[in-house]
Amino acid sequence: MWQWLKRLYHRLGSPKWFYEITAKWIPWLAIISVVGCVTGLVLGLLYAPADYLQGNSFRIIYIHVPAAILAQSAFMMMAIAGAVYLIWKMKMAAWVAKVIAPIGAGFCLIALFTGAIWGKPTWGTWWVWDARLTSMLLLLFLYFGVMALQQAMDSEESGFKAAAILALVGLVNIPIIKYSVEWWNTLHQPATLKLTEKPSMHPDMLIPLLIMIVTTYVFFALLVILRTRNEILWHERKRSWVKDILEP
Amino acid sequence: MEFNSFAEFIAMGGHGLYVWLSYGLTAVVIAWNVAQPVMRRRRLLKEQAQRLRREKKHDAKA
Numbered sequence: 491m492w493q494w495l496k497r498l499y500h501r502l503g504s505p506k507w508f509y510e511i512t513a514k515w516i517p518w519l520a521i522i523s524v525v526g527c528v529t530g531l532v533l534g535l536l537y538a539p540a541d542y543l544q545g546n547s548f549r550i551i552y553i554h555v556p557a558a559i560l561a562q563s564a565f566m567m568m569a570i571a572g573a574v575y576l577i578w579k580m581k582m583a584a585w586v587a588k589v590i591a592p593i594g595a596g597f598c599l600i601a602l603f604t605g606a607i608w609g610k611p612t613w614g615t616w617w618v619w620d621a622r623l624t625s626m627l628l629l630l631f632l633y634f635g636v637m638a639l640q641q642a643m644d645s646e647e648s649g650f651k652a653a654a655i656l657a658l659v660g661l662v663n664i665p666i667i668k669y670s671v672e673w674w675n676t677l678h679q680p681a682t683l684k685l686t687e688k689p690s691m692h693p694d695m696l697i698p699l700l701i702m703i704v705t706t707y708v709f710f711a712l713l714v715i716l717r718t719r720n721e722i723l724w725h726e727r728k729r730s731w732v733k734d735i736l737e738p
Numbered sequence: 739m740e741f742n743s744f745a746e747f748i749a750m751g752g753h754g755l756y757v758w759l760s761y762g763l764t765a766v767v768i769a770w771n772v773a774q775p776v777m778r779r780r781r782l783l784k785e786q787a788q789r790l791r792r793e794k795k796h797d798a799k800a
Contacts, residue, residue, distance in 0.1 A: 536739050540751060547753035550760045557764070596767050604760040611756050709768075716775035720782060727786050736787045 503580050505722040506731050512715045519712040526705030534698035541695075550608040552698055555682060556706035558601035561629060562664055564594030564710060568636065569661050572654025582718075584650040585725070587657065588640055589717035593710065595633035602626060613677055621670035622678035625663055632660040 501507045534552040541548035571587035574580055605623065606616045617623065636653045643649035671680045682699070683689060689696050726732045741747040750757045 536741065536747070539740060545753055546750035547756050549750070549757050553760060553764045593771060596771050600764050600767050603763050607756050607760045607763075611753055713771055713775070716772075716779070720775055720778050723779070723782050723786070727789075732786070733790060736783065736790050 503582050505582060505726050506729075508582060509719055509722050512719060516712065516715060519708055519715070523705060523709040523712055526701055526708065530698045530701035530705055534695075534702065538695045538698055539692065544612055547608060547611045548695075550604050551682065551695075552702045554601060554604040554608060555699060556703045557597045557604065558626070559703060560706050560710055561594055561598035561601050561626075562667060563707075564590050564597060565629060565632070565657070566661065566664060568594060569654075569657040572650075572657045575650060576654050581725070582722075584647075584654075585721040586714065586718055587654060588650065589714055589721060591633055591637045591640065591653070593713045593717070595630060595637065597706075597710075598626065598630045598633055602630060609677075618677050620676040620678060621674035622667065622676050625667045625670050628663055629660075629667060632656070632663060636660070 530552060535549055538549070540546050568587050568590040571583045571590065574583035575587060602623075605626070609618075610616050636657050639653040639656055640649045643652060668681075670676060671678050682691065691699070723732060723735075727736075748754055748758075
């Protein structure tokens with residue numbers, strides 16, 4: 491097991507190996523993303539029953555919750571990749587951390603936008619400074635901070651290092667987001683899904699949500715791979731294997 | 739199916755504006771997320787292939 495992990499780690503550290511293997515994964519990830527998205531949205535928008543309190547506005551959940559979950563997961567992955575770079579100086583980890591930042595910020599933006607729009611008919615206001623909304627806005631600024639630091643330094647390496655440190659420090663915000671609805675009296679409703687409890691949602695509402703969450707993770711993997719391949723092409727442009735790609 | 743007609747589906751029981759604004763904004767962010775790496779890849783491949791050709795020509799002259 492340990493040997494296998496070590497081998498995987500060394501392979502992942504090789505830009506050429508990553509570039510070649512992901513070429514085969516991209517079509518599959520794209521197909522799963524499209525099929526999952528269509529299935530989830532058809533079930534969620536057309537077949538799920540309207541919420542007895544919120545009516546049809548609850549259908550925003552099918553993008554709001556997956557985007558919010560992903561924005562937080564992506565931040566954790568970015569911090570882990572940053573830590574791997576800081577500890578073992580693995581270049582690939584730095585590039586992965588770099589490409590996650592704008593993608594995660596995009597999902598965070600989606601979560602905030604859709605939350606504000608959902609808030610209007612549900613709470614009667616676009617925005618309140620309650621704990622959940624504020625900590626989520628902080629997550630967006632942390633993403634922006636990481637992106638800015640990556641480019642702020644004279645050398646790319648020190649930029650990556652500073653960004654990794656901010657990502658690791660910013661991890662503190664993740665449990666704050668998660669527990670904000672329990673620790674403070676918030677306008678935001680408590681978690682729809684809990685790993686430890688049986689879901690309270692009707693299966694017709696729940697299944698499309700689960701499909702959308704899984705699909706969002708697959709789509710995120712696709713985006714990270716697409717951007718990481720570009721980083722590889724750029725950083726390895728003087729290597730012979732990239733030259734072979736450039737002129738076959 | 740929860741809706742009896744296409745118009746009813748669009749209206750979303752009066753919440754159409756909120757629902758479709760959410761989905762529309764999301765679609766814009768998603769589209770940008772896909773277009774950005776695809777366009778960058780095209781540009782990268784083109785620029786680097788050009789650079790390679792230029793260097794080859796330069797080497798041939800020297």
